[in-house]
Amino acid sequence: MRDRQQIDDVRADKGQLIRALEDAGAEIRGSAVKCPWHEDRNASGGVHEHDGGWRYTCHGCGWNGGEGSGDVFDVLQVSRGLDFKAACEHLGIADDGAKRGATPGANVAANGRHVPASSGRKAVSERAESDSNARAEPVEKRESLPAGGRNRRGKGSDSKRAMIDAPRACESLLSDPAALAHLWNTRGIDLATAERFGVGITGEPGRRFWTFPIRDGEGRTLAVKAHRADGQDSKSFWSAPDGFGRDHIFPVHLEPSGPVFLCPGELKALAVATAGRAALGITSGEGNAKNPADLPDETLRLLRGRDVAIIPDDDDTGRAWGEHVRAQLTEAGITARIVDAGLDKSAGLKDIGDLACRMYDTGEGVEVVAVTLDDAWARSDPWHGTSVGEIWAHPRTWTPVTRIPTWLMALDDALDGGLRTRGVTLVAGKTGQAKTQLAVNVAVNAALKGTPVGYLSLELGADEVAQLAAAIRADVPRSWLALGGVHNEAAGKLRCAIERDGAIPLTILDDERWAEGLTRDGLAELVAAGVKRFGWKLIVVDYMGLLASLESDKSDYTSDVLNSAALRKLARKHDVAMLAVTALRKTPSAKYEKPEALTIDEISGAGRLVYDAQNVLLTWTKRGDDDAGLVKVRPMKRRFAADREEILSLRWHPRTGAILDLEPGDDDEHEPKPRASRNRKAKGAA
Structure with missing residues (x-):
């Protein structure tokens, strides 16, 4: 039986608790303690007096079997895996009254720590005898082990303790x-x-x-x-x-x-x-x-x-x-x-x-x-999979490549069926030339047909992209949505579109998902997560020029080159079609008046993507009245499609952002009569 008075005296000794906590790995500053039982950055623990004894309580974890609080005996039992009897022995509290009447200070080593009453060396030796692997090893040999032993948080220890058996x-x-x-x-x-x-x-x-x-x-x-x-x-x-x-x-x-x-x-x-x-x-x-x-x-x-x-x-x-x-x-x-x-x-x-x-x-x-x-x-071998036999043996070599239709007939025909997976299609053009509108139309069209799409918007907010998608589907001017002026017939059309298309597999992400600019590493993480979570098969990056550089990039050109390589690798790794939007270099207006004369060297913010990409599409617009115009698309590069010189024409409705195939009988050089639902006098404007 243990001496109750000794136990109470030890519990009342704050120094004993402090030493036990330090030995467990705690960092102590005054009464604040960084808990050793969880990753504690804010010193969630504290030492306090309770019912005549000292206790350690952590408000950030449930150490001590979920209680989150305990005395010096609890600290020793949890940190050293001891039972109560062994904890008492560690603190020099004798059994069967052998030390009755002695004060806790009677068995304190020179460093202020308690040792078993039989003297530290003898206690270690007696305890070690129970370890069959340690019997042949004298205590003197253990003392000669390499110096520098430190506890988990770097607190030194000189006291002798019995090892776990x-x-x-x-x-x-x-x-x-x-x-x-x-x-x-x-x-x-x-x-x-x-x-x-x-x-x-x-x-x-x-x-x-x-x-x-x-x-x-x-x-x-x-x-x-x-x-x-x-x-x-x-x-x-x-x-x-x-x-x-x-x-x-x-x-x-x-x-x-x-x-x-x-x-x-x-x-x-x-x-x-x-x-x-x-x-x-x-x-x-x-x-x-x-x-x-x-x-x-x-x-x-x-x-x-x-x-x-x-x-x-x-x-x-x-x-x-x-x-x-x-x-x-x-x-x-x-x-x-x-x-x-x-x-x-x-x-x-x-x-x-x-x-x-x-x-x-x-x-x-x-x-x-x-x-x-x-x-x-x-x-992990950098040469693994490079022999022709290994390449032939890989299932990916024989996995059929699929194409994601844009559901714009003229564009799909030019691309031999749509956007090819495992590759990148680049859409380039000057500011205000419907690049983003074309990308959103393609994304919405694909999602409406059941293709999971991820739209990563580095320029517009997710709400702005969603408004554009709603305007396209509801045939309502975007300006009305932005100003909150949708009423009457237009409000009904918008509500119908939202109810009808709200479940399409289109995910839109913006800069709320990345804190300090989206880098190619961050892009890789998003793509991997999106493919896993949503099954993305088409991924739109709008636009390339806003991908952030890494600290290791030596120049903007280096960043552009590495960013373009990253997109190509992502497309191959995840078997997806990537659609990237980028801009043209500053080009004289006179030169841009003839877009068919431009070359891929005019494309900026894409590094070598014009070479990495499977398709490069140049876009520009021709405006008619307020309701209709044309989007011109010139395929500047088609790696897996017939390489024929042509300029595509698509019907463009600037007010809603909708882009459609020309209707039968339309003359792509003359604007058709506006449809009633697109007339600026249509009902529903505020």
């Missing part, structure tokens, strides 16, 4: 079917792998931790890394002698031939090992996006002569770490490549363990995960 933790896991099922279902690690590497489990229900023994070359346990097994957080801690560094490798699984998969974490590497592939796990993690962690020196020694497949997490930190360690390995003369196994954080597949579990959930076996890893490694 790794063999006992392993036995607990192997004899617990529910825990083994949890390890398989949440991390994709099977019983054989857990047993081989000595994975264990410790702690109480709701506060359990997976344990990973770090061993020397003779198989003796030097330290134990513990990782949260319950809850949503991924907090971890070390159970190690003082002075033991935290940069180590677990597991070390090098027996399988082929590349070694380097993973930023123990659980991730164990998932790879379960699939039968060579793996190394870095126990120190990834660092952060601005300061990614170096590899332990031991890693370079182990990987000499092996190819390395780096498999980072799908987030900014993971990508930064992957690039950093690839450079580190390359500098050391080791062949290393970052592999893409299909991770997608937005889909719940942040790391390789998530991907493995998803495959197992769908009935796939470990052999499928192995094939996925092998394929990711093969695809």
